[in-house]
Amino acid sequence: MDLALEPKHFRITDLPEESRPRERLHRLGGDALSTEELLAIILRTGTPRRSALDIARQLLHNCDNDLARLATADSADLTAVSGIGAAKSAHLKAIFSLAKRMADAKMQRSCVASPAEAAAYFRLKFLDLQTEQLRVLLLDTKSMALGDFRVTEGLVNQVPIHAREVFRRAVQLGATKIVLAHNHPSGDPTPSAADIQATKKMVEAGKVLDIPLVDHVILGRATEERPRDYFSLREAQLI
Known part of the structure; x- marks a missing residue:
């Protein structure tokens, strides 16, 4: 993380009461607040030289305003920011873990009928994996x-x-079809020859048990040249 930014210092109490993040949250709701303001509320306090908004701004700057990167930052990266100690680092990591569990619970009750929906289902599950x-x-x-x-x-x-193992669990839980998904830590979701070959074998196994494999989605990272962060073998007609 880049620690070079030195934001302008001010105290939240210097702001008019109606402009303070906590008061705005109570009055307008979370959707009306910026990400910086919401982070400042989570942080609660700053330091004698830096407000909670200053620290929130620094955190976002260090991860290029990418909340996914902030959510997976380790404690060393978080505490490298002035004003973030072990307690605030733990608080942030707990908040992000709860958010991930809430998203997981919501996805468990969702309809997954397209490659985009499959990618959305698995995206958080693969977020911080290095293998x-x-x-x-x-x-x-x-x-x-x-x-x-x-x-x-x-x-x-x-x-x-x-x-x-795949089809044993499918039979036990009464599934009528399945979707495979895995991540590419390199960031490039393009399937390898081994990915394609293994998927075709799974398709054949599914036909025997009458539990079709409807897709295999590979998750990576989006870039300017590759705006989608996933690859669907079904969509590419590779299975």
Whole structure:
């Protein structure tokens, strides 16, 4: 993280009462506040030289205003910011963990009928992983999520797919179709030849059990040249 930014110092109490983040939250609701203001409320206090807004601004600057990066920052990165100690670092990490669990709970009750919806379902689950992980989403006849589970986690660029484990759980939980998903820590979601070959084997196994594999979605990171952060093998007609 870049620690070079030195923001303008002021105290939140220097602001008119109606402009202070906490008062604005009570009056207008969270949607009316900037990300910086919401972070300042979570931080609660600043230091004698830096307001909570100053510290929030620094945190966002250090992660290029990318909340996903901030959510996965480790304690060393957080506490490197002046005004963030062990307690505030733990508070931030707890808030982000709760937000992730809330998103997971919401996705468990969602309809997953397209590659974009599958990517949205898995995006947070793969957010901070440094190795490849394979997960399976179980769906009913209406493409409603019945839940998902991790099959395996392996070395970067090498995740073995175990058909027996995948379909055993699918049968136990009454799934009528499944979606595979895994991450590419390199950021490039383009499938390898091994990804395609392993997926085709899973498609054949699903045909035997009458539990079709409807897609295999690979998650990476979006870039200016590659605005989508996922790749769908079904959409690309590779399965």
